[in-house]
Amino acid sequence: MRPARALVDLSALRHNYRLARKLGGQRALAVVKADAYGHGAVRCAQALEAVADGFAVACIEEALALRAAGIRAPILLLEGFFDAAELALIDAHDLWCAIQADWQLEVLAQARLQHPLDVWLLLDSGMHRLGFAPEAWQAAAQRLRDMPQVRNVVAMTHFARADELDSRRTEEQLAVFRQAGSALALPASVGNSAAVLGWPGANGDWARPGLMLYGVNPFGAPHPLADQLQAVMTLESAVISVRGIAVGEPVGYGAHFVARRPTRVGIVALGYADGYPQLAPNGTPVAIDGRPGELIGRVSMDMLAIDLTDHPAAGLGSRVELWGAQIPVTGVARHAGRTAYDLLCGVKRVPLVYLDA
Ligand SMILES: *Cc1c(COP(=O)(O)O)cnc(C)c1O
Numbered sequence: 001m002r003p004a005r006a007l008v009d010l011s012a013l014r015h016n017y018r019l020a021r022k023l024g025g026q027r028a029l030a031v032v033k034a035d036a037y038g039h040g041a042v043r044c045a046q047a048l049e050a051v052a053d054g055f056a057v058a059c060i061e062e063a064l065a066l067r068a069a070g071i072r073a074p075i076l077l078l079e080g081f082f083d084a085a086e087l088a089l090i091d092a093h094d095l096w097c098a099i100q101a102d103w104q105l106e107v108l109a110q111a112r113l114q115h116p117l118d119v120w121l122l123l124d125s126g127m128h129r130l131g132f133a134p135e136a137w138q139a140a141a142q143r144l145r146d147m148p149q150v151r152n153v154v155a156m157t158h159f160a161r162a163d164e165l166d167s168r169r170t171e172e173q174l175a176v177f178r179q180a181g182s183a184l185a186l187p188a189s190v191g192n193s194a195a196v197l198g199w200p201g202a203n204g205d206w207a208r209p210g211l212m213l214y215g216v217n218p219f220g221a222p223h224p225l226a227d228q229l230q231a232v233m234t235l236e237s238a239v240i241s242v243r244g245i246a247v248g249e250p251v252g253y254g255a256h257f258v259a260r261r262p263t264r265v266g267i268v269a270l271g272y273a274d275g276y277p278q279l280a281p282n283g284t285p286v287a288i289d290g291r292p293g294e295l296i297g298r299v300s301m302d303m304l305a306i307d308l309t310d311h312p313a314a315g316l317g318s319r320v321e322l323w324g325a326q327i328p329v330t331g332v333a334r335h336a337g338r339t340a341y342d343l344l345c346g347v348k349r350v351p352l353v354y355l356d357a
Contacts, residue, residue, distance in 0.1 A: 003238035004270040004350045007324070008039050011357040012230035016213045017048055019228055024196040024207025029076055029189075031210030032066070033058040038100035038275070038347040041213060041234055042069040043354050049073055050154055056208055060086050060095070067093045076120060078208075079106050079130065087111045098122050098156065100130040105140055116151035119144055120189060125173040125178055127160040134180040141184050155186040162194035162202075163218045172196065174202050194218040197225045203274030216340045217330060226264035233344065237270035239288075242308060242315050251305050252297030257282050263296075264308040268320045271302040275347035276322055281305075284335040287321040288314050291330065 021028040030052045036044040045055055045066050054074030057063050059082065063075045074129055076096040081087055084107045090097050091113045099105055100122040100135045108119070109179070121141055124131035132140050144150045157177045161169040177190060188204030193212035195202045198219065211218050214233065217226035244264050251265055272278035284295040288311050297305040308314050323329040329340045338344075 001267055003240075004235075004274055005236060005353050006038075006350050007234040007236065007353050007355055008043070009230070009232050009234070009355050010214055010227070011355075012232045013039075013044060013047055013213060014051055016215055016232065017052060017209070019225075020193070020196050020207060020209035020212055021051075021053070023200065023203075023225060024191050024209060026205055027053040027135040028196075028209055029054045029056040029074070030213055031056045031192075031208055033062060033079075033210070034345045035062075037210060037214050037341065037345040040352045040354075041066060041110060042071075043352070044213075045069070045071045045073075045353075051355040053152065053206075054096070057209075060089055063091065063095050066275050074118075077154070081107070084111070087113065090117065091115060093156075096120060098254060099144070101117055101132075102136075102140075105143065109143075111149055113149050114240075116149055118152045118154070119150055120154040120156040121186075123155065123157045123177055125157040125159075125176040125180070126169065128277070131157065132151055133299075134176060138184070141181075141186065149299035153186050153213055154189055155181045155184065155204075156189045159190070159192060159195050159202075159205055162192060163220075165198050165219060170199050174199075187238065195250055197223065198277070206220065211341060214344060215334060216344070217328070220330075220334075231323075231328070233329070233347070235270070235274075235276070235322040235329075235347065236324065237268050237320055237322070239266040239306075239308075239316055239318045240269045240303075240316065240318060243268040250297070254264075254298050254356065257297040257305070261309065264311075265296065266306045266308040266314065266318065266320075267305050267309075268306055268322075269302065270320075270350070271300045271304055271323060273301045273348070274350045275343065276304065277330070277332065277338050280332065280336040283329050287324075289318045289327040290326065292326075293320075 031043045056076040080098040096118040098120045122131035123137045189206035190204045191207045215229045215231040
């Protein structure tokens with residue numbers, strides 16, 4: 001069997017969730033959109049269900065997959081519905097629903113539902129992606145409170161730059177949010193991972209941590225709280241071929257690596273079709289049997305090369321970690337000009353193997 005796989009540590013996931021909940025205020029929705037950032041939404045939600053206050057996903061398809069797997073906890077649709085027909089399913093499956101635009105408000109006002117809905121009304125406090133501008137938001141909030149189709153209303157906003165700890169933008173957005181919502185006394189939800197970890201003053205009643213659940217530091221630098229997170233995914237494979245090459249000889253497509261010393265090359269069964277970044281350069285960190293090592297040459301679809309010259313004890317069958325507890329995915333992302341978000345969401349083909357302590 002091909003040795004490439006992604007181990008997913010569910011006890012680390014629970015540890016990270018507990019940290020998010022402790023730092024983020026009272027309650028936290030675990031964000032498991034995009035198949036739990038590549039970690040497998042159903043298994044992650046099952047592992048969290050006993051400790052989590054609820055979940056958040058991007059669309060009804062993701063929510064229904066969790067319901068079909070038996071998840072009974074609250075599930076929030078972060079962008080609400082995309083068409084009126086979804087409301088019947090939202091109603092039937094007891095989902096929570098963001099309202100981010102006028103047209104959704106109108107559809108909801110016309111809807112006939114079995115039960116009143118919990119809605120999360122999104123204020124555009126400065127990201128300018130989704131949500132209502134402050135005055136329109138206040139009018140929408142009043143209107144929702146009077147609608148028979150609505151049970152609870154939560155005031156929600158989203159930060160654009162919470163990962164930039166030296167930017168004033170998060171405080172500016174928060175001020176807009178607080179001012180818009182002050183008269184209405186609604187429960188509030190503001191914080192993504194970076195806000196939970198980096199902006200303790202920004203907590204509302206409901207945090208919405210995503211990335212941090214998977215053990216990833218959202219800041220570009222060490223951080224005392226983010227450093228308490230535990231990596232959840234370990235992407236790993238093994239050496240399937242070893243050869244020595246002479247000075248001046250290249251490795252791989254395009255000769256992106258040329259040996260400057262007699263070099264022992266190991267070939268690892270994992271490539272960009274598994275979600276490893278194709279353009280990761282020479283020197284991108286890996287761990288070889290637990291010791292720090294380096295990628296060499298262009299990453300192939302199914303394989304990549306590493307330098308074994310300084311790893312005399314390593315050889316055929318040696319275990320290679322591409323990212324995980326030892327090699328932070330953020331470091332690989334930085335080398336490759338990518339982000340931890342898109343690397344994790346891009347993991348494919350490799351089996352996800354769940355560990356639960
Ligand atoms: C994805 C998302 C989150 C989670 O963000 P992280 O940066 O992964 O913590 C929170 N809120 C909303 C609205 C989102 O879309």
